[in-house]
Amino acid sequence: MSSSHSYSYSSTSYSASYSSSSSRNGQVSSGQRYVQTTSSSPSGTRVQIATQKLGEPIVHETRTYDSEGRQILDDGRALDQGNSGSEARRIEDVTDEKGAQ
Secondary structure (H helix, E strand, C coil): CCCCCCCCCCEEEEEEEEEEEECCCCCEEEEEEEEEEEEEECCEEEEEEEEEECCCCCEEEEEEEECCCCEECCCCCEECCCCCCCCCCCCCCCCCHHHHC
């Protein structure tokens, strides 16, 4: 008799911070809010970030990572670790040998 087990997990974490400074008359002169929610599962991780500076609109950002930790770009491609998202680059010596002598 054989049996098969399937396990899965998911977790979510949440962090928030707020900073401000006030002038002498009690008016808030600057401030910023930051909220980050991270959801993880066997297939990958999704990080949602919201930031807002005082008097400005909220800026939302979502980053998605596959199960190997590579960032998934908007077009669905996985960003290789250590690569900036453009094609792989290489350094090539283009010095003219005759001119260098």
